[in-house]
Amino acid sequence: MNMDTVIEAQGLTKSYGRKVAVDHISFTVGRGEIFGLLGPNGAGKTTTILMLLGLTDISDGKVNVLGFDPAREPLAVKRRVGYLPDTVGFYDHLTAADNLRYTARLIGFRFLEREKRIAEALDRAGLGEFADHRVGTFSRGMRQRLGLAEILMKGAQIAILDEPTSGLDPHATAELLGVIRRFKSEGVSVLLSSHLLERVQSVCDRVALFSAGRIALIGSVSELGREVLGAGYVVDIEADGAGLPDRLALIPGVSRVEQTGIGKLRLHAERDVRPEAAAEVVAMHGRLKYLGVQEPSLEAIYIHYFEATPDESLKEGARHAA
Amino acid sequence: MRREGSAFNGLGVVMLKELADHLTSIRFIILEFIVMLIAVGTVWVASQDIKQNVAEDPFLFLRFFSGSGQQQLFSFITWLTLLVPLMAIGLGFDSVNGEHNRHTLSRILSQPIYRDALLFGKFLGALLTLAIALVVLWLLVIGLGLLFIGIPPGGEEIARAFVFLLVTIGYAGVWLALALLFSALFRSAATAALVTLGLWLFLSFVWPILSNVVALVIVPPDPRYTALGLQTPGTLVLQQFLARLSPSTLFGEIVVALLDPTTRALGPIYLSQLQGAVLGAPLPLGASVLIAWPQIVGLLATTILLFVIGYVVFQRQEVRA
Numbered sequence: 001m002n003m004d005t006v007i008e009a010q011g012l013t014k015s016y017g018r019k020v021a022v023d024h025i026s027f028t029v030g031r032g033e034i035f036g037l038l039g040p041n042g043a044g045k046t047t048t049i050l051m052l053l054g055l056t057d058i059s060d061g062k063v064n065v066l067g068f069d070p071a072r073e074p075l076a077v078k079r080r081v082g083y084l085p086d087t088v089g090f091y092d093h094l095t096a097a098d099n100l101r102y103t104a105r106l107i108g109f110r111f112l113e114r115e116k117r118i119a120e121a122l123d124r125a126g127l128g129e130f131a132d133h134r135v136g137t138f139s140r141g142m143r144q145r146l147g148l149a150e151i152l153m154k155g156a157q158i159a160i161l162d163e164p165t166s167g168l169d170p171h172a173t174a175e176l177l178g179v180i181r182r183f184k185s186e187g188v189s190v191l192l193s194s195h196l197l198e199r200v201q202s203v204c205d206r207v208a209l210f211s212a213g214r215i216a217l218i219g220s221v222s223e224l225g226r227e228v229l230g231a232g233y234v235v236d237i238e239a240d241g242a243g244l245p246d247r248l249a250l251i252p253g254v255s256r257v258e259q260t261g262i263g264k265l266r267l268h269a270e271r272d273v274r275p276e277a278a279a280e281v282v283a284m285h286g287r288l289k290y291l292g293v294q295e296p297s298l299e300a301i302y303i304h305y306f307e308a309t310p311d312e313s314l315k316e317g318a319r320h321a322a
Numbered sequence: 323m324r325r326e327g328s329a330f331n332g333l334g335v336v337m338l339k340e341l342a343d344h345l346t347s348i349r350f351i352i353l354e355f356i357v358m359l360i361a362v363g364t365v366w367v368a369s370q371d372i373k374q375n376v377a378e379d380p381f382l383f384l385r386f387f388s389g390s391g392q393q394q395l396f397s398f399i400t401w402l403t404l405l406v407p408l409m410a411i412g413l414g415f416d417s418v419n420g421e422h423n424r425h426t427l428s429r430i431l432s433q434p435i436y437r438d439a440l441l442f443g444k445f446l447g448a449l450l451t452l453a454i455a456l457v458v459l460w461l462l463v464i465g466l467g468l469l470f471i472g473i474p475p476g477g478e479e480i481a482r483a484f485v486f487l488l489v490t491i492g493y494a495g496v497w498l499a500l501a502l503l504f505s506a507l508f509r510s511a512a513t514a515a516l517v518t519l520g521l522w523l524f525l526s527f528v529w530p531i532l533s534n535v536v537a538l539v540i541v542p543p544d545p546r547y548t549a550l551g552l553q554t555p556g557t558l559v560l561q562q563f564l565a566r567l568s569p570s571t572l573f574g575e576i577v578v579a580l581l582d583p584t585t586r587a588l589g590p591i592y593l594s595q596l597q598g599a600v601l602g603a604p605l606p607l608g609a610s611v612l613i614a615w616p617q618i619v620g621l622l623a624t625t626i627l628l629f630v631i632g633y634v635v636f637q638r639q640e641v642r643a
């Protein structure tokens with residue numbers, strides 16, 4: 001396994017009786033990467049996560065998490081990986097700090113280290129002042145944050161978050177995405193599953209689109225955009241200069257130039273042509289006010305993909321069920 | 323497949339958490355309070371009886387536990403036999419399904435522990451809670467007994483009472499293991515509680531009668547014995563075998579052997595056992611324990627068997643709700 005790979009799955013499969021929930025999927029997650037598992041309900045995201053943690057048996061294939069096999073060395077994996085289940089629950093009669101104390105004891109932290117880690121984690125998750133409140137009084141968002149605090153306290157190298165944004169209001173979601181970005185900046189890899197595509201889009205380095213137990217697409221959002229939407233790159237330019245549209249149209253790879261407003265142009269290209277476009281404007285002694293490339297929307301990719309290939313995924317489902 | 327790490331990682335942590343949870347739960351405090359009241363009541367009834375016939379019974383003190391003579395209905399042991407299973411079931415019926423329903427199971431199992439530690443920790447935590455309750459109760463009975471009749475118990479009596487205490491904890495273990503099994507089997511805590519209680523009612527109250535009937539059907543009474551007003555030995559043996567399938571019967575028999583030192587045998591007495599014996603003479607404790615040994619082993623084996631079945635059920639279960 002590569003030094004910078006923290007999760008590696010090869011042909012990972014899970015069947016419940018005759019139903020195949022996860023069907024020979026392969027992917028890798030790099031160190032410090034935010035990796036998204038996306039797909040409709042029942043696509044196999046949670047099942048995949050449970051297999052990574054050794055919480056459910058693997059029917060076929062291989063997984064390697066931080067150099068350990070979750071099926072044979074579950075404790076080594078679980079010591080290094082933090083998990084936020086899709087419906088996270090705590091002991092309502094205990095306080096937030098006491099809930100974390102229980103987990104910390106299970107992990108094996110000694111008293112002083114335990115108290116230090118718990119206080120830090122609660123502070124970072126924004127629950128510092130609620131440390132001694134009973135969890136029974138917590139809102140859904142606070143429980144979610146307590147779940148994150150648990151992962152912070154654990155000092156995990158990988159954070160696995162199952163539907164972390166479900167049931168959160170926009171403000172809480174933004175906060176949560178902030179925590180996820182902080183994980184990344186500290187070198188913690190994040191594997192998350194979600195339905196809320198536009199929110200996930202902003203944090204994920206790479207995503208895997210699940211469909212009926214298989215990974216239909218995998219890659220960065222812009223890669224997928226080109227692959228699925230076929231649109232290529234859309235570059236917006238705001239600049240002045242007569243004859244600029246014609247010059248820009250000559251750049252190799254540009255298929256079409258569109259006037260979107262006064263002094264505003266949109267280029268459709270098969271690659272990122274921003275450097276050439278900037279050079280053209282400068283060459284014409286024009287003034288460049290804006291130059292940007294549009295990221296394709298994950299939502300559009302998702303809808304386009306699953307609408308364009310519904311028959312195929314249905315057929316696949318039928319074939320696997322048979 | 324060989325597993326890495328110890329299956330007992332985190333066992334003590336789970337056990338202590340369960341113990342703390344139980345000891346502070348309303349459910350447990352109420353049950354313990356009821357049992358205390360009953361202890362006070364029954365010891366008082368027994369002391370009235372003992373005072374009236376200050377016989378030179380060398381095992382006067384054991385009567386506080388076993389009750390004496392006419393007052394069997396108000397004896398401590400009658401109530402204890404009833405309440406110990408209730409307490410055990412009350413502590414165990416939502417052990418596993420409770421974690422499922424609170425959505426805490428997958429979070430806890432994603433910590434570096436095996437499922438073994440969680441289940442065994444829960445069992446030990448509840449058993450320790452019951453043991454603490456029973457020890458307190460035991461001390462209470464002895465203390466009250468002293469208070470009411472003012473004669474200190476002898477060493478032999480204390481020893482017998484102590485073995486009785488251990489056996490009672492073992493008896494609680496059986497019902498706890500049963501409750502744990504059903505809490506793993508049924509996702510709904512209410513279903514688990516009802517099924518466990520139903521099984522307890524059946525084994526404790528219906529089965530002793532039913533085993534009699536079944537034995538009579540399988541081995542009809544022999545007219546030669548009936549003519550003499552005796553029970554047919556074959557029927558009796560079968561009836562006893564069937565009845566002993568219930569932990570309540572086993573516990574009842576052990577209690578008789580321990581608290582009544584004159585007990586020479588459990589079940590039908592053969593002439594050979596009585597040869598050379600002075601009827602009514604008490605046996606030493608060791609001999610009494612020996613008489614009840616098969617029953618004691620039976621209780622322990624049942625506990626272990628039930629726990630292992632519960633363990634297998636829990637191991638094969640999906641963690642997600």
Ligand SMILES: Nc1ncnc2c1ncn2[C@@H]1O[C@H](COP(=O)(O)OP(=O)(O)OP(=O)(O)O)[C@@H](O)[C@H]1O
Pocket residue numbers: 016019020021039040041042043044045046047048086640
């Ligand atoms: N214990 C089980 N027995 C049989 N089938 C199961 C079991 N658990 C899950 N499945 C099936 O496996 C498939 C994948 O489920 P999974 O929970 O992994 O999907 P998911 O992608 O997480 O969905 P969601 O977005 O709804 O959380 C589903 O079709 C589900 O019905």
Ligand SMILES: [Mg+2]
Pocket residue numbers: 045046047086162
């Ligand atoms: Mg899921």
